[in-house]
Amino acid sequence: MNSSPPVNPISSKYTPLGWLLLFAALLAYALPWLIGSGGSLSPGAYDLAEWVSLHPAARYGQPPLLPSFLLRFSLACLALIFAVAPLHIPRRVRGLGILLFTIALLPPFEFFTIYRDDPNYQQQFSLALVTLIGGGIGLSRFTDRWRLPLTALLTGMAVLTSIAGFSQSYILFQELNIRFHLGAGVVIFVLANVGVCIGIVGILLQRINHKKG
Numbered sequence: 337m338n339s340s341p342p343v344n345p346i347s348s349k350y351t352p353l354g355w356l357l358l359f360a361a362l363l364a365y366a367l368p369w370l371i372g373s374g375g376s377l378s379p380g381a382y383d384l385a386e387w388v389s390l391h392p393a394a395r396y397g398q399p400p401l402l403p404s405f406l407l408r409f410s411l412a413c414l415a416l417i418f419a420v421a422p423l424h425i426p427r428r429v430r431g432l433g434i435l436l437f438t439i440a441l442l443p444p445f446e447f448f449t450i451y452r453d454d455p456n457y458q459q460q461f462s463l464a465l466v467t468l469i470g471g472g473i474g475l476s477r478f479t480d481r482w483r484l485p486l487t488a489l490l491t492g493m494a495v496l497t498s499i500a501g502f503s504q505s506y507i508l509f510q511e512l513n514i515r516f517h518l519g520a521g522v523v524i525f526v527l528a529n530v531g532v533c534i535g536i537v538g539i540l541l542q543r544i545n546h547k548k549g
Contacts, residue, residue, distance in 0.1 A: 354423045354532060361414055361494075361528035367521030369502060372514055380521055381407045381498070382440075388505045389456040391512075401459055403508065406501030408460065410525070411441060412467045413494035417532070419474030420486045422539075427475055434471030438464045484540050491533035495526050 368378035379387055385407035388394050394403050415437035419430055441464035443457035451457055473479065479486060502522050509516060 354421060354535060357528045357531045358418060361525050364521045364524035364528060365411055365414065367524065368519035369522040370509060370516045371519045372516040377514065377516065378519065381410060384505055388508055391508045393508060400455055403501050403504040404456065405459055406497045408441065408463050410494050410498040410501065412463050413490045413497065415467045416470050416474055417487055417490045419471040420479055420483050422483045430475055434468065438468045441467055484536055488533050488536040491529045494529045498522060498525055
């Protein structure tokens, strides 16, 4: 007798779109979030977090390096979404993805040798550790029944932290008197995560209605 659970037709039809939206969000994270005059300064979210970490107002703010944390935490949320989203991805593939996300969030090698007290590097290492541990928990079977609400929660957090991080970075860049305008990266990142969140909420509502019926 086949004991494997049947594929849920309500959630399975969202899988191709979910794949596309997650890929779009990941691509958007690397696309320019700010575009300077002449395109000479066009950082993506990761580079923008590094640029902002050098600004005295962010580095010595309360809490310190908050804009950088928010921008980097958006990527950590994306990694955890990859771990828990109900997209019928093999666990081995998810595990490899979590490792790649973790490596991407790690600080430079100098952190492990001579700059262990650098707050910017400490932040990167902490987020990488959270991604690795959180991804491991997300891959476990203990989270199977919570995958839908966890995905909705994480996509919401990705949207909020990316907008907040970008807004604070935008203000700091204005203080540098550099002419720039909004890049497509932040817009696509937010819309892709909103799309995933709407799809997941739609699945949850359909399941509730299905149970009531």
